[in-house]
Amino acid sequence: METLREGPKGRRWAKKEKPNLGKEALELHKKLRGKIEIRSKFPIKDTHDISIAYTPGVAEVCRAIHADREKAFEYTSKWNNIAIVTDGTRTLGLGKLGAEAALPVMEGKALLYKQFGNVDAFPICLATTDIEEIIATVKNIAPVFGGLNIEDIETPKVLEIVERLDAELDIPVFHDDQHGTAVVTLAALLNAMRLTKREPESTSVVVAGAGSAGYGIVKILKEVGVQDITVTDSQGVISKARDLTTMNKYKLELAEMTDRDGSKGSLSSLADAVKGRDVFVGVSGIKGLLSAEMVSSMNKDSIVLPLTNPDPEIHPRLAAKSGAKVIATGSYKFENRANNALVFPFTMRAILDNRVRTINQRLLVAVANALADLVPKNSLTPFNILPDVMDKRIQPAVTAAVKSVAK
Incomplete structure (x- = not known):
């Protein structure tokens, strides 16, 4: 595992010897x-x-x-x-x-x-x-x-x-790729925005990937007030101006949510989309999709969340060198693990206990806020924005959040 640390001379990477996880998994x-x-x-x-x-x-x-x-x-x-x-x-x-x-x-x-x-x-x-x-x-x-x-x-x-x-x-029907990813992404983003002194309403976000995870992330971001969202897929930027034959009904819905004024049609690529933006969220499934140049083109103190597993859209070390202030991946190979394991076991426990029938955006936002609040504001750092999955406080916090919405 590679660990990014803040030292007296700035950021440095501490390398640990790589375990052969594939071999260990096969043996286990x-x-x-x-x-x-x-x-x-x-x-x-x-x-x-x-x-x-x-x-x-x-x-x-x-x-x-x-x-x-x-x-x-x-x-x-x-x-x-x-x-x-x-x-x-x-x-x-x-x-x-x-x-x-x-x-x-x-x-x-x-x-x-x-x-x-x-x-x-x-x-x-x-x-x-x-x-x-x-x-x-x-x-x-x-x-x-x-x-x-x-x-x-x-x-x-x-x-x-x-x-x-x-x-x-x-x-209840829980879809981890859609609901779980959305919750952990929002939890990470809430604390990253606190660190970089941003508010949802004035924060610009690019989501790379218009599948289940991207769809869920856009919906939860809209729920908390993020207005400026751009979504890309393998064909380019999702917009009202795009050829309709390249979009299914859910991508058309994304276009309605993110391109109400039709302005996104002027963006032709991911490189165009991230330039001058605050946040990148990667759920594309493509290793190395985000380049160092793209990160450098983003706003100061940018937030980069390359969540694709097993290999992220950009290596955290490269993102940090290119100017990103806060970086989290979905991989347990790195710190700041924005992984669904923080969400689905605890949320389903609370859903079952409260006999929740339908999983809605209010419930998902409540869980995301509960997870984010487990990291005290005075403990937030670019390398500490989410609780560890072993934290015993997670279940009580999530249960309380779901119960408040279930009422």
């Missing part, structure tokens, strides 16, 4: 043969235990739930179960790997859900990429679960899946 997974398992809460000691945990006693529980479906939250594990659903079409930054190859990631997510939120999460890796089959399958298995986590499905398909499931099911 082979040794464990899976990172999760199911354990019983009720050890069977005799036949009487069987008769109340199973038949005939369990029949009375079935009758109670049949009379009132809501009793399933009281009498079964439904209250604490979530499904992590993927079709393997956008696994990490690796692309379309298939259901089996997505399983290690979903197991890892389930592990974090249990470790940090005490949520029982089940990997559901589907052998179909058809949108209607995915929606139908999830709806058919929904009775087992108190919530859903949609994960690593290609855009724009996934946005429609989340939209429809949210409308058609009576349990």
